[in-house]
Amino acid sequence: MLKPLVVANWKMNPATSREAKKLFEVTKKAAAKARTITLVVAPPALYLRELAKGRAGGRVSFCVQSAEASAGGAHTGEISMRQAKDAGASYALVGHSEVRARGMSNTDAGRQVAAALAANMRPILCVGEAKRSPSGAHFAFVAEQLKAGFEQVPASKLSDIIVAYEPVWAIGGEETMSPREMHEMAIFIRKTIVETHGPKGISTRVIYGGSVNEDNADEMLRDGDVSGILVGHVSVDVARFTALLSTLSNI
Numbered sequence: 001m002l003k004p005l006v007v008a009n010w011k012m013n014p015a016t017s018r019e020a021k022k023l024f025e026v027t028k029k030a031a032a033k034a035r036t037i038t039l040v041v042a043p044p045a046l047y048l049r050e051l052a053k054g055r056a057g058g059r060v061s062f063c064v065q066s067a068e069a070s071a072g073g074a075h076t077g078e079i080s081m082r083q084a085k086d087a088g089a090s091y092a093l094v095g096h097s098e099v100r101a102r103g104m105s106n107t108d109a110g111r112q113v114a115a116a117l118a119a120n121m122r123p124i125l126c127v128g129e130a131k132r133s134p135s136g137a138h139f140a141f142v143a144e145q146l147k148a149g150f151e152q153v154p155a156s157k158l159s160d161i162i163v164a165y166e167p168v169w170a171i172g173g174e175e176t177m178s179p180r181e182m183h184e185m186a187i188f189i190r191k192t193i194v195e196t197h198g199p200k201g202i203s204t205r206v207i208y209g210g211s212v213n214e215d216n217a218d219e220m221l222r223d224g225d226v227s228g229i230l231v232g233h234v235s236v237d238v239a240r241f242t243a244l245l246s247t248l249s250n251i
């Protein structure tokens with residue numbers, strides 16, 4: 001069985017490289033005790049190279065929070081997948097809702113997934129609706145995000161991609177959606193990929209993000225039909241993240 005994946009999305013934190021190094025040291029120690037999980041840290045891109053230095057073959061992997069599909073050129077302020085890989089990232093978040101909110105389209109997400117694969121990185125495609133509707137329109141919304149995100153993905157690469165279901169309404173608080181609802185969505189996500197890409201679609205990993213903390217992570221992993229979690233604000237709080245990892249040591 002695959003070890004559960006824990007992705008620590010530090011977002012735009014911490015404020016200095018010095019603090020980032022400190023946070024990483026403590027995170028690394030906590031991860032060394034949590035041998036039953038695979039830890040991926042997504043720091044601001046500026047800190048990637050420094051943190052990844054000397055970590056080749058180590059237990060913690062790195063992820064870029066956002067990178068462009070283009071290989072280079074006139075894209076002021078952006079970085080490419082290749083540059084992120086060169087700086088030490090082996091995973092790439094694609095289409096996080098906070099990036100989509102700044103204008104990224106489903107088509108852009110599809111291009112970035114393909115570019116991450118071409119750079120030998122594992123894309124973590126983030127999908128999720130802003131709000132739920134009694135008519136179930138959120139399922140169609142997520143299906144559109146998945147279809148565009150997987151458009152350029154050959155069946156042979158399906159097991160290299162991770163889908164992170166992050167309902168926007170559940171981000172930034174203290175309460176996740178219920179594991180039962182997550183279970184339903186995980187089935188829907190796999191069904192959608194199987195419909196577009198055939199039976200190998202079942203091999204794509206599904207993880208959950210949105211207010212995961214030290215009290216609810218374990219339950220989500222056990223009952224939510226997911227093989228990982230994407231943690232935001234709790235991942236930059238040393239005490240809380242250490243507690244979260246230790247609750248997973250029996251999984």
Ligand code: 13P
Nearest residue numbers: 009171172210211232233
């Ligand atoms: P929170 O864990 O702060 O809700 O953030 C979730 C998220 O956006 C992770 O990518």
